[in-house]
Amino acid sequence: MKQKTRIEVLERLQxxxxxxxxxxxxxxxxxxxxAVLLSAQATDVSVNKATKPLFAVANTPESILALGLEQLKxxxxxxxxxxxxxxxxxxxxxxxxxxxxxxxxxxxxxxxxLPGVGRKTANVVLNTAFGWPxxxxxTHIFRVCNRTGFAPGKNVEAVEAHLLKVVPDEYKINCxxxxxxxxxxxxxxxxxxxxxxxxxxxCDFKEKVYPE
Numbered sequence: 001m002k003q004k005t006r007i008e009v010l011e012r013l014q015x016x017x018x019x020x021x022x023x024x025x026x027x028x029x030x031x032x033x034x035a036v037l038l039s040a041q042a043t044d045v046s047v048n049k050a051t052k053p054l055f056a057v058a059n060t061p062e063s064i065l066a067l068g069l070e071q072l073k074x075x076x077x078x079x080x081x082x083x084x085x086x087x088x089x090x091x092x093x094x095x096x097x098x099x100x101x102x103x104x105x106x107x108x109x110x111x112x113x114l115p116g117v118g119r120k121t122a123n124v125v126l127n128t129a130f131g132w133p134x135x136x137x138x139t140h141i142f143r144v145c146n147r148t149g150f151a152p153g154k155n156v157e158a159v160e161a162h163l164l165k166v167v168p169d170e171y172k173i174n175c176x177x178x179x180x181x182x183x184x185x186x187x188x189x190x191x192x193x194x195x196x197x198x199x200x201x202x203c204d205f206k207e208k209v210y211p212e
Contacts, residue, residue: 001149001204003166008172009199013178020177022128024048029104029129030096031059033114036121037089039153042079050076061093061102062176088116106130119157124176133172135163140183141176147187149204 008034014020015133023044026032038047047206054075058064064072069086076082085172096102105111111122122205123136137145145151151166153159159204167175184195194200194208 001202005152005167005202007168009148009202010167010175010178012198012202014171014174015181017178020174020181023175024122025051027055028059029125030061032056032062032129033092033104033117033121033125034089036078036124037092037116038076038085040085040116040121040125041081046079050079050171061096065090065093065097087118091115092117104129106132108134119160124158127173127176131173133169135160135167135172135176137158137163137176138180141179141186144179144183144187147203147205148199 024035025048027036072086108122111117118134123134126132127134137160142159151162153162186197192209195210
């Protein structure tokens with residue numbers, strides 16, 4: 001895809017998606033961190049259902065740590081991989097208390113050093129909580145970037161590097177959310193809604209799907 005076309009793609013998504021933000025419900029950088037940790041291989045809807053009662057009783061590193069492993073598991077049991085996620089959350093809370101004055105660090109290396117936090121989670125937190133121009137690549141963004149030809153890559157790291165190279169600075173703060181929402185509701189995995197796509201004529205996908 002040519003750079004001129006990429007700019008047009010971004011401009012159309014900007015007009016079409018007026019509120020480009022995460023669908024996870026949070027009220028602090030810590031709540032966001034926990035929600036993103038839980039969202040791996042889970043839907044935002046399922047995470048929000050679990051975190052609403054959890055955050056009502058515990059929304060700081062100290063209060064979640066005070067719950068203990070079994071109580072924490074009880075709140076997140078409906079989410080996939082809840083056993084390992086609960087253990088990682090408690091370890092993360094302890095590190096935040098011991099090393100970061102109970103605050104979420106605004107630093108990529110410090111974030112990825114937390115148990116269960118990878119590049120995607122760190123980039124989401126930096127972008128959404130702190131306003132950094134980072135681009136987190138999940139399965140939706142990976143699919144959209146490869147399918148459309150916007151920023152193809154063999155793995156999420158390659159797509160992330162490609163996006164950071166080709167997306168102009170003024171679009172980077174919202175790019176992650178535009179692509180994830182586009183992938184979640186329009187450019188879906190099995191049967192993309194090409195007939196309802198605002199960038200359909202700019203997309204390189206050769207097997208476009210239209211309603212009969």
